[in-house]
Amino acid sequence: MHDENDNDLVTQRRQQLHAMRATVPAFPNNFKRDALAADLQAKYEGKTKEALEQTPVMVAIAGRMMTRRIMGKAAFAHIQDMSGQIQIYVRRDDLPEGHYNSGFKKWDIGDIVGVTGTVMKTNKGELSIHAATIVLLTKSLQPLPEKFHGLTDQEMCYRQRYVDLIMNEQTRKTFKIRSAIIDFIRSYLSNEHYMEVETPMLHTIPGGATARPFTTHHNSLDMDIYLRIAPELYLKRLLVGGMEKVFEINRSFRNEGLSPRHNPEFTMLEFYQAYADYEDMMNLTEDMLRKMTWSLFETNTITYQGACYDLARPFARMTVVESILKFNDTISATDLQSLDKTRAFAKQLNIPLEDAYGLGKIQIEIFEKTVETKLLAPTFITHYPTEVSPLARKNDDDPFVTDRFEFFIGGREIANGFSELNDSEDQAARFRQQVEAKKTGDVEAMYFDEDYITALEYGMPPTAGEGIGIDRLVMFLTDSATIRDVILFPHLRNK
């Protein structure tokens, strides 16, 4: 930010900084801390004021000054570091000459300081550091939001996440949990002997999902390329190569609208396991989520947006058709076998239909409209129509559907998995259907990926795979209403 944009508060602070530059190194980097606020709280909270006075403990802490109360020749302030906050007690006569009046008293809330001193307790019982020295490590030029209400403007929280993180404990907590979730996934899969891999984000043929890609251009090759919409087809090439258990925690990109559940870039876990089927994936998912919640919260009961979810109980399982019947009294199982009757029912629900839609696609439209948001308790929905599952293996008993499931919790899709289609001839036929759909105007339909077919022709073992939406999972486990609350820098329009 330039001087001409400064308000009075910034101008004052800039003047202080300029005055400081003239006398001392303004941004020193030689202060070594040896303690974190939360560790000190944990270690010394139980000690009495007297005990701490009898055996003084010297520590060095550093962090941002969040509050300050000056009472003449003594003052209190709170210092915030990555672990939490701790109070400091600063007395003029206990500091080197000049440090109090010409230093500390002139600094501002928001400044980053280093403090050495002894651990003490105040008369009111708050653990504090009695400062022996205090140095300014970084001058903050921008004033922080008000101490009591903090930053509440959601737009500002997203646009200036750094301020949100400084001010809001809940935001810090959400992203700590996000990190812990990803940690847990890595260790869980690693423990199951999965190998973490990295596949391209720049794709010459976007594939692995039905979605519109972002397009960009490679200058020296003079070719259009796409940001990946999913890593699936590359991961399955690795299965052909003999990597029998792989996973990738991937950023994928889809060129679609923004919503409380959609960000144009999002994080997915995809994992694949040879000699497994979709039921193995469901079992793994159930086990992993149960252990995850226990590992994170030491409970399997999760509160999300006021509702309670028990992940200890077995997750429900039902087919797409069963779920439609459960939530729609006015259509029968036989009707759902009939294209005409199902189409009429969808029209009754005001679902816009294309002529090209077959029975399976219409069933899924009905499912999304009437079932999805009602799947609150953890539920696997299985037997997705082959028409809408171009990469999934057909069911042996009923080729109209595939060996596929999606997982729902809180009315929201979290995961999608299936027994993989490893019949190269069937896959080629499915791709051709997708290309036809694209010709008739389906912008989300897939391209024909010849190299992927070639890979399958070398032989991919029977395999099952799954994708889990990490952002949505984090939303659920952090009680966040929107995806923007679980992405550090969510996409917003330019102001």
Add this chain to the structure above:
RNA sequence: GGGCCGUUAGCUCAGCCGGUAGAGCAGUGGAUUUUUAAUCCAUUGGUCGGGCGUUCGAAUCGCCCACGGCCCA
């Protein structure tokens, strides 16, 4: 895409039957050696999101636009 709500000091918010903009916190000056939303006295600070219109006069009424939020598709 449609509907509703919001945008006023650095932050959190009043003001909205039109009559020259206010509080708290932060800041500034002063008092204060155990405070914790510290306290006490004094005080600075605003293109009222942007534009156009109505009017003698618009933060306030109307229209358009931008950004955000919620709901619906």
